Amino acid sequence: xxxxxxxxxxxxxxxxxxxxxxxxxxxxxxxxxxxxxxxxxxxxxxxxxxxxxxxxxxxxxxxxxxxxxxxxxxxxxxxxxxxxxxxxxxxxxxxxxxxxxxxxxxxxxxxxxxxxxxxxxxxxxxxxxxxxxxxxxxxxxxxxxxxxxxxxxxxxxxxxxxxxxxxxxxxxxxxxxxxxxxxxxxxxxxxxxxxxxxxxxxxxxxxxxxxxxxxxxxxxxxxxxxxxxxxxxxxxxxxxxxxxxxxx
Amino acid sequence: xxxxxxxxxxxxxxxxxxxxxxxxxxxxxxxxxxxxxxxxxxxxxxxxxxxxxxxxxxxxxxxxxxxxxxxxxxxxxxxxxxxxxxxxxxxxxxxxxxxxxxxxxxxxxxxxxxxxxxxxxxxxxxxxxxxxxxxxxxxxxxxxxxxxxxxxxxxxxxxxxxxxxxxxxxxxxxxxxxxxxxxxxxxxxxxxxxxxxxxxxxxxxxxxxxxxxxxxxxxxxxxxxxxxxxxxxxxxxxxxxxxxxxxxxxxxxxxxxxxxxxxxxxxxxxxxxxxxxxxxxxxxxxxxxxxxxxxxxxxxxxxxxxxxxxxxxxxxxxxxxxxxxxxxxxxxxxxxxxxxxxxxxxxxxxxxxxxxxxxxxxxxxxxxxxxxxxxxxxxxxxxxxxxxx
Ligand SMILES: Cc1cc2nc3c(=O)[nH]c(=O)nc-3n(C[C@H](O)[C@H](O)[C@H](O)COP(=O)(O)OP(=O)(O)OC[C@H]3O[C@@H](n4cnc5c(N)ncnc54)[C@H](O)[C@@H]3O)c2cc1C
Ligand SMILES: Cc1cc2nc3c(=O)[nH]c(=O)nc-3n(C[C@H](O)[C@H](O)[C@H](O)COP(=O)(O)OP(=O)(O)OC[C@H]3O[C@@H](n4cnc5c(N)ncnc54)[C@H](O)[C@@H]3O)c2cc1C
Numbered sequence: 001x002x003x004x005x006x007x008x009x010x011x012x013x014x015x016x017x018x019x020x021x022x023x024x025x026x027x028x029x030x031x032x033x034x035x036x037x038x039x040x041x042x043x044x045x046x047x048x049x050x051x052x053x054x055x056x057x058x059x060x061x062x063x064x065x066x067x068x069x070x071x072x073x074x075x076x077x078x079x080x081x082x083x084x085x086x087x088x089x090x091x092x093x094x095x096x097x098x099x100x101x102x103x104x105x106x107x108x109x110x111x112x113x114x115x116x117x118x119x120x121x122x123x124x125x126x127x128x129x130x131x132x133x134x135x136x137x138x139x140x141x142x143x144x145x146x147x148x149x150x151x152x153x154x155x156x157x158x159x160x161x162x163x164x165x166x167x168x169x170x171x172x173x174x175x176x177x178x179x180x181x182x183x184x185x186x187x188x189x190x191x192x193x194x195x196x197x198x199x200x201x202x203x204x205x206x207x208x209x210x211x212x213x214x215x216x217x218x219x220x221x222x223x224x225x226x227x228x229x230x231x232x233x234x235x236x237x238x239x240x241x242x243x244x245x246x247x248x
Numbered sequence: 249x250x251x252x253x254x255x256x257x258x259x260x261x262x263x264x265x266x267x268x269x270x271x272x273x274x275x276x277x278x279x280x281x282x283x284x285x286x287x288x289x290x291x292x293x294x295x296x297x298x299x300x301x302x303x304x305x306x307x308x309x310x311x312x313x314x315x316x317x318x319x320x321x322x323x324x325x326x327x328x329x330x331x332x333x334x335x336x337x338x339x340x341x342x343x344x345x346x347x348x349x350x351x352x353x354x355x356x357x358x359x360x361x362x363x364x365x366x367x368x369x370x371x372x373x374x375x376x377x378x379x380x381x382x383x384x385x386x387x388x389x390x391x392x393x394x395x396x397x398x399x400x401x402x403x404x405x406x407x408x409x410x411x412x413x414x415x416x417x418x419x420x421x422x423x424x425x426x427x428x429x430x431x432x433x434x435x436x437x438x439x440x441x442x443x444x445x446x447x448x449x450x451x452x453x454x455x456x457x458x459x460x461x462x463x464x465x466x467x468x469x470x471x472x473x474x475x476x477x478x479x480x481x482x483x484x485x486x487x488x489x490x491x492x493x494x495x496x497x498x499x500x501x502x503x504x505x506x507x508x509x510x511x512x513x514x515x516x517x518x519x520x521x522x523x524x525x526x527x528x529x530x531x532x533x534x535x536x537x538x539x540x541x542x543x544x545x546x547x548x549x550x551x552x553x554x555x556x557x558x559x560x561x562x563x564x565x566x567x568x569x570x571x572x573x574x575x576x577x578x579x580x581x582x583x584x585x586x587x588x589x590x591x592x593x594x595x596x597x598x599x600x601x602x603x604x605x606x607x608x609x610x611x612x613x614x615x616x617x618x619x620x621x622x623x624x625x626x627x628x629x630x631x632x633x634x635x636x637x
Contacts, residue, residue, distance in 0.1 A: 014251045032253070186307055186308045187274070187307060190270050
């Protein structure tokens with residue numbers, strides 16, 4: 001089975017991000033980057049599929065040389081091959097999907113896996129866009145997956161419940177938290193990954209359809225208020241929630 | 249507490265390779281996910297979290313610098329050090345387990361063992377299927393192990409061991425003990441398997457330090473072991489000391505991890521704790537303490553990094569390893585004590601890691617050569633005069 005996984009290189013969840021001087025992008029100075037957590041789940045699922053049915057797992061990431069760090073981690077987890085699509089020009093989700101879809105078209109995988117969103121810009125569009133560009137079915141927010149003889153049974157997380165859907169390969173599977181528990185790369189895996197080549201391809205910039213005008217931090221939260229510390233404060237708390245916060 | 253982000257005041261990460269950073273971050277994550285949530289409970293109960301052995305083995309933490317043909321990761325020494333740093337950020341007991349298994353059991357089998365011993369033991373020790381311990385110290389011989397009483401006698405069918413070891417990490421849970429004993433007056437290493445007649449390994453109790461680690465006595469009474477259990481290439485005190493050099497190197501890095509955990513806790517606490525209407529981090533005395541901590545951690549990092557690079561080129565002198573162990577453990581303990589002060593009364597609670605680290609580091613300062621002994625070893629090296637006898 002040819003398994004293709006899209007992985008993004010994103011700021012660490014614990015990093016305090018700053019907006020750059022241009023007011024439109026994140027200042028990369030002092031920011032730790034990591035493999036996007038949802039994509040990590042997609043990688044794990046790809047590895048599990050390979051363990052079940054043999055074949056290869058290829059990871060691909062769009063960005064710069066810096067993305068190699070994330071690809072290296074995916075290789076250390078056990079992926080067979082990694083490709084970096086190099087282009088540092090600004091891209092919207094459509095542009096990202098275009099580059100990934102072009103690569104996928106050439107590779108022609110049996111299955112494409114990706115995370116439901118990147119935790120940097122949270123657009124949550126790439127998986128669906130790629131499927132559309134390739135004319136493939138896509139199943140989003142997948143929390144359980146079975147692929148047997150080309151038949152897919154996937155469980156999707158939906159508001160207030162779960163939905164079971166059937167489809168056939170080739171397809172795009174968009175991973176949600178809960179699909180699996182990603183493995184740690186083993187130290188041996190890390191050393192093996194060091195010996196694996198990361199293929200580099202330059203892709204040409206495309207005109208974004210969406211333009212970022214400004215990026216701002218959320219305004220500071222006003223300080224909290226302690227109404228009291230025992231049961232006698234409850235009436236006042238209820239009154240404030242009702243009259244001031246207007247939430248009850 | 250927010251997730252640990254590392255301490256890197258001097259941009260030392262820029263001196264590390266991609267795979268060294270990945271090793272560190274992987275072990276860091278492992279410790280955050282698996283060690284920190286359970287360690288206080290084990291420390292309180294005085295038990296070793298044995299369920300972690302299999303997970304640590306799967307990650308490849310045991311014998312991590314040894315050749316791949318034994319199932320090991322073949323890391324360089326810097327990556328190995330960073331791994332030890334992160335383990336000890338969790339707890340000195342966890343790092344001790346890995347140090348003993350790797351530096352004090354797998355290393356001597358690798359360096360002094362026969363091909364048969366290596367092929368049999370190393371893969372099993374790497375996967376954690378077998379656990380090892382290292383018996384050098386005796387009740388009456390600690391800093392002066394050369395005086396050991398434990399001895400072996402050649403008999404038909406093998407060797408007969410008599411004597412006792414004390415303070416042996418992992419002793420009770422070990423499947424195999426690397427035991428140092430005198431054979432015709434010369435120190436030799438022997439492999440003693442659990443269950444051998446005449447060998448007992450009772451656990452020692454009542455420790456205020458390294459509580460999440462098993463410490464034991466090893467008792468040998470007319471214990472007959474097969475002739476093939478002699479480590480053939482051992483000879484003299486130099487052999488166990490070579491093992492200690494291996495483990496001390498890991499300790500030098502490990503101590504940095506414990507120090508980082510304490511510094512991180514103290515920094516966070518001082519920013520949120522308000523006294524006299526200000527965060528205590530705003531007081532000059534608190535700042536001086538924090539600056540001391542981060543400065544010593546930074547110096548220790550540079551000491552270890554250069555030592556690791558020398559070790560990778562096979563150019564590290566054992567006295568240089570002594571210096572890193574001596575310095576880093578000394579300052580780690582001072583940092584832990586200082587962090588405890590910054591946390592005020594909260595510092596004594598096990599809700600925070602600092603008092604546990606401070607207590608652990610008391611052992612770390614003593615084992616693998618006490619602070620004083622390392623002083624004397626370096627003293628001898630630079631003056632040419634031995635002051636210890
Ligand atoms: C938790 C723990 C785990 C351990 N695990 C192991 C293990 O796995 N295997 C193992 O073999 N050992 C182990 N040890 C033993 C450890 O290595 C010894 O405790 C250490 O070598 C010191 O020996 P000692 O305790 O007998 O102290 P002593 O040698 O009696 O020293 C007491 C004090 O005297 C000082 N001193 C001694 N000689 C001199 C001198 N010439 N000049 C100045 N000062 C001197 C020492 O520095 C020390 O401060 C462990 C110890 C602990 C606490
Ligand atoms: C076991 C135990 C028993 C106790 N028993 C009692 C008891 O019976 N009754 C009782 O009332 N209390 C008791 N205490 C509380 C004890 O007196 C306080 O812990 C102590 O006064 C310190 O206060 P704190 O812990 O809140 O630390 P903090 O006041 O928060 O201080 C934290 C750190 O900041 C430093 N700091 C604070 N202000 C400044 C400043 N302006 N400049 C420089 N540094 C500063 C402190 O020196 C300390 O290092 C007990 C504490 C313990 C641990």
